[in-house]
Amino acid sequence: MSLASELLQYVLSGLTMGGIYALVALGFVIIHNVTGIINFAQGEFVMLGAMFMVTLIGVGAPTPLAIILSVILVMIVVGIIEFGAIRSAKKASPVTLVIITIGLSTAIRGIALLVWGTNPYKLAPFTKGGPYHIGGATIVPQSLWVIGTTAVLLALTLFMFEYTYWGKALRACMVNKFAARLMGISPSRMSLFAFVFSAALGALAGMVIAPITYVTYDMGLMLGLKGFVAAVLGGLSSTPGAVIGGLALGVIESLGAGLLSSGYKDGISFIILLLVLFLKPGGIFGTSGTKRV
Amino acid sequence: MLKVVQLDTYHGRIRVLKNISLHVEKGEIVTIVGANGAGKSTLLGTIAGVYKPKSGRIFLGTKQTSCLPAEKVVKDGIILVPERREVFDSLSVLDNLRLGAFHRYYTDKKTIEGDIEKILALFPPLAGREKQLAGTLSGGEQQMLAIGRGLMANPKVLLLDEPSLGLAPLVVKEIFEILLSLRKQGTTILMVEQNAKAALKVADRAYILERGVISHAGMARELLQDSRVQSAYLGARLHA
Ligand SMILES: Nc1ncnc2c1ncn2[C@@H]1O[C@H](COP(=O)(O)OP(=O)(O)O)[C@@H](O)[C@H]1O
Ligand SMILES: [Mg+2]
Numbered sequence: 001m002s003l004a005s006e007l008l009q010y011v012l013s014g015l016t017m018g019g020i021y022a023l024v025a026l027g028f029v030i031i032h033n034v035t036g037i038i039n040f041a042q043g044e045f046v047m048l049g050a051m052f053m054v055t056l057i058g059v060g061a062p063t064p065l066a067i068i069l070s071v072i073l074v075m076i077v078v079g080i081i082e083f084g085a086i087r088s089a090k091k092a093s094p095v096t097l098v099i100i101t102i103g104l105s106t107a108i109r110g111i112a113l114l115v116w117g118t119n120p121y122k123l124a125p126f127t128k129g130g131p132y133h134i135g136g137a138t139i140v141p142q143s144l145w146v147i148g149t150t151a152v153l154l155a156l157t158l159f160m161f162e163y164t165y166w167g168k169a170l171r172a173c174m175v176n177k178f179a180a181r182l183m184g185i186s187p188s189r190m191s192l193f194a195f196v197f198s199a200a201l202g203a204l205a206g207m208v209i210a211p212i213t214y215v216t217y218d219m220g221l222m223l224g225l226k227g228f229v230a231a232v233l234g235g236l237s238s239t240p241g242a243v244i245g246g247l248a249l250g251v252i253e254s255l256g257a258g259l260l261s262s263g264y265k266d267g268i269s270f271i272i273l274l275l276v277l278f279l280k281p282g283g284i285f286g287t288s289g290t291k292r293v
Numbered sequence: 294m295l296k297v298v299q300l301d302t303y304h305g306r307i308r309v310l311k312n313i314s315l316h317v318e319k320g321e322i323v324t325i326v327g328a329n330g331a332g333k334s335t336l337l338g339t340i341a342g343v344y345k346p347k348s349g350r351i352f353l354g355t356k357q358t359s360c361l362p363a364e365k366v367v368k369d370g371i372i373l374v375p376e377r378r379e380v381f382d383s384l385s386v387l388d389n390l391r392l393g394a395f396h397r398y399y400t401d402k403k404t405i406e407g408d409i410e411k412i413l414a415l416f417p418p419l420a421g422r423e424k425q426l427a428g429t430l431s432g433g434e435q436q437m438l439a440i441g442r443g444l445m446a447n448p449k450v451l452l453l454d455e456p457s458l459g460l461a462p463l464v465v466k467e468i469f470e471i472l473l474s475l476r477k478q479g480t481t482i483l484m485v486e487q488n489a490k491a492a493l494k495v496a497d498r499a500y501i502l503e504r505g506v507i508s509h510a511g512m513a514r515e516l517l518q519d520s521r522v523q524s525a526y527l528g529a530r531l532h533a
Binding site for chain 2: 165168169171172175176178179180181182183184185186187
């Protein structure tokens with residue numbers, strides 16, 4: 001394999017994982033912008049999506065039905081969590097709320113361990129065939145599913161924020177919560193909306209990536225952290241920043257693992273996180289110092 | 294129309310509003326003038342449901358409104374145009390106006406675009422700039438947008454918190470003339486101001502708020518002539 005095709009290979013697999021990181025990062029950014037909370041349970045939404053899907057497929061549901069049902073289930077679970085655990089603590093300081101989300105993440109993982117055990121599950125690819133060869137590199141059909149799903153979800157998210165009335169109201173809540181309240185936009189309703197929407201993004205990310213990685217009760221931990229790194233890379237409050245951050249992180253990680261050693265793969269993200277926090281706390285794409293979009 | 298009875302509001306342990314009573318009749322412009330820190334914003338904020346009063350009552354018509362959260366008070370027909378305008382600066386002028394109608398967006402969908410046309414006609418500097426981001430407007434234009442956004446809620450009472458803040462005298466004049474034409478159309482306005490002279494000139498009636506207490510009340514024209522008011526609030530400004 002020539003160096004060029006080798007690089008292409010790393011970029012392709014980097015974009016696959018990067019798309020997943022981008023979706024998780026988008027969840028972080030949406031919730032953070034609307035509520036000010038950094039939701040460390042975001043990774044668990046990914047795991048729940050994948051686990052529900054594995055379970056539904058296991059009882060014989062066809063793939064499309066399993067996907068739809070899993071998304072709805074995760075949205076309901078997260079809606080209940082927002083209502084029960086986040087809203088009742090809204091008066092608490094941001095640090096307390098972040099600690100609550102860390103607690104939630106541990107709790108969800110614990111329950112998942114009880115329900116699904118420690119064994120990894122494997123999910124069949126959505127479609128058969130492949131792998132395909134592009135310029136000396138190979139790509140499996142599921143990677144195309146991941147990239148395609150990511151693209152569609154990102155487009156949908158951007159469309160929602162740019163062109164729908166609810167999306168505009170959500171943005172109003174992000175840029176000026178006080179004025180939004182005066183217009184009758186209820187921050188607690190927007191918070192619920194942000195959590196449930198992010199849950200759907202996370203769940204779908206979990207389902208499309210499941211056939212590529214194994215599904216385990218603790219898969220959300222690493223995906224959540226990587227998504228967080230991607231969000232920080234993008235400035236934590238910018239939706240396009242989250243997307244670029246996610247894709248960049250995926251590609252850097254894949255190049256690093258390929259060119260240096262695969263043992264460094266996870267370490268790379270955290271070195272990037274530290275570098276960004278030290279050198280450019282506003283994110284690579286964000287404006288340093290200011291928090292809001 | 295709007296009636297406030299013996300209102301007390303605290304910020305923490307500090308009693309900021311002390312036994313405030315006032316009323317605004319339909320179609321009136323009433324102003325509350327007072328120095329910085331007198332409690333003007335706290336008073337409007339309490340009426341709008343941003344701050345919870347410790348005691349006292351607020352009526353709109355015959356319905357009591359106090360203690361509701363701000364996002365519900367707007368449904369009753371009270372809208373606050375906050376101090377420093379607080380427009381949604383990364384959204385367009387048009388979106389700001391549309392969001393002003395949030396509480397009635399789905400029920401009045403058909404009339405909203407027409408209402409926006411009316412607002413743009415009322416504030417000529419905004420017309421033709423619907424696509425521009427609100428944050429790129431000048432201070433005076435942002436104030437107009439903030440008032441326009443408030444009007445989009447179709448309020449029974451419009452609360453204005455220092456609309457003249459930080460604006461050049463000519464711009465203040467322009468905005469206050471628009472307030473007069475709003476009154477002609479029947480809009481009811483309660484406005485707090487530090488710029489006593491300008492406010493007393495457009496208002497029908499006025500209250501003077503001093504450290505959380507209403508110290509004078511009367512017809513705006515009379516207060517403008519009142520020697521005590523002149524020395525305390527109009528001083529240099531009267532001759533400016
Ligand atoms: N959110 C708040 N929390 C605590 N104290 C406040 C708050 N808002 C205003 N105050 C205090 O209440 C007093 C009145 O403030 P305010 O209503 O803003 O006056 P004005 O609008 O007349 O300048 C001031 O002493 C101010 O420091
Ligand atoms: Mg004030």
